[in-house]
Amino acid sequence: MRPQPGAGSPSYCEPCRAGTYCPDPGHTGQPNIQGKPCRASYQCPEGSVTETLCVAGSYCGPQTGTPTPCPGGYLCPEGSHTYSTPKQMCPFPYYCPANISAMLPCDGGFMPVNVSGRRDSRERSCLRCEAGTYRPGVATELRCMTCPPGYHCPAGTETYLRNPCSAGYYCPPGSPLPVPCPPGTYGKSSHAKHLGDCYPCPAGTFNHLFSQMACFPCGSSSFSLAGSASCTCLGLNRAFQQSDGSCVCMAGFIFFNELDQKSSTSDSDLDCQPEVNERCGSGEVRLAWSRECVPPTGHICNLTCGQEGGTLNVELGM
Template identity: 30%
Template sequence: MLNAFSSDIQCSQLGNDGRGHYCDTPGQTQVSGLCSEGYFCTQSAKTSTPNDGNLGDVCPSGHYCPAGSAIPHPCPAGSYSNTSGNVGPETCVPCESGYFCDRRGLASPNGPCEEGFYCAGASASPHPSGMTSGGGPCPVGHFCPQGSHIPQACPAGTFTRYLGQASCSECPEGFYCPVQSSNATICPEGYYCPRRTEFAKQYSCPQGTFSGSLGATDIGTCLPCPPGMFCSRLGLGRPEGFCALGWFCPAGSISDKPVDFLEIPGPTISSNLSRYNRMCPPGTFCPQGSFYPIPCTPGKYCATPELDSESGFCDPGFYCSAGSSLPNPRDGEMGDICPPGHFCIEGSSSPSPCPPGCFF
């Protein structure tokens, strides 16, 4: 027959199954029951809800105590609990995003995630080693300051080419960096890229210029379109083509038939601009690719504007100086009628004296 137990130690020995029990009456032959949930009972507790700290107590923060707990169960790493009297593991809260909980039994997170890393939630380390659902090193093209819960994309004009960066590097001159760049990309032809350039065509060479260089850094690398050629569009890597027949293109022309506006005195803005086109005037001709009007060849004439070659030879009985616009000039500058004592065959550039024994 089982004897009655009167001592606390003997009561504790009755419930020798690894769980927390209590004995509320001396001389019991069996334990009174299991320790209540939210409490733990050690040695010989006299109540299911001890709170003296010697024979048991309320389950402390950072732990949980199901019914029959002999010791508190710690919340696992990656979680914490800031309340006491917890009854099950579901009361352990996953570590907040941006923070880490690196050991068991925490009442609060240890602190913020380290810079260069992100802690997505339930992280057990300030620097998660692998990219998992709990976090990891900041990926390339991103930056992670201290306390990051997600990687942040590098803004346009910056980049990161390595893992685990807390900040993004400035895009260097001669390169451009779109959002989330893991490297700087060389500036294309026809454009220039100062520091922090955000996209390839952000800074274009203006009309009338071009740049055939990769990695240009400033507008000074945009060269004027060569004489005899034109550059009508922004961002050209080479001139578009030659000046049109009958026209001439000085350096920096933006059309194959360029027209300039010259400022002249006038009462209003609309009246003080005058069109000045680069069409070859009478008395000159312009083959394709001309950069200045070529005076008509002596002995020939150029009758109309926009010519790409001479109109023809000077009339017989007349002579034509360089730049003549008529086949029979009479002004003495572009030519004139053949003077007495001279003769002028077709295409004469100057009068020829009559030979001895002849006269006209």
């Protein structure tokens, strides 16, 4: 355009100012002495030939060169001339961040909540589902729903199908985490729903741990009833060893095997009897490992301590 006469070349023409537009004179038959004002709902950057609908996510008042971003909590579809009409307020159950043209639903694992003021962010408008509940991303139900049996739902769960109850556990309705099968039982299948899905260990087996998928066998020197967390030794004064299923003498007891050899740590179904130690003489010390009585000053520790030797501790017998 050029508001003054006397131009000698096109370089004397100025770009149409922002907020106005200058139509092609070849179409209008009129020279552009000054730009035409851009109407509301349209945008006209500097040098515009025509009006352009205001970009979505913004609004354009009269003579707009650069659109104004739509504030949070409102909707501005393409061609908006303002943001504050009743129809442009972001409604429940959606939220509308700034510079947006479409309503956003709460993500999966969140539910919409009523708030005072504008619904301008997910943090204000959506609440994370509590542990033991879930809500799909695309759902007609607005509230978080109870996690069904056989599944567990940590906080913020979108779909329970990703969290099946593993074997060795059970999941009642509303489970935030799987519940382990207790000692004396085992869980053999996934998707267990209640404690009854944890089966008692059969007779002759035991389970001393939580969340097991099978039970451990008792050894030949022990037995158990159904649902046992340990086995009972056949021999008296014996202690069952959960690590390997053996039965060894309790502390202070020994037994003699078929060869009349003394032992306290061997597995057997024979009874153990109290160990009787000889009375140590005056000034003697009982060795912890052999129960022998020795004089502390004359005892050589090389066998235990190596060539460097050592000193016998009279209190510990070592």
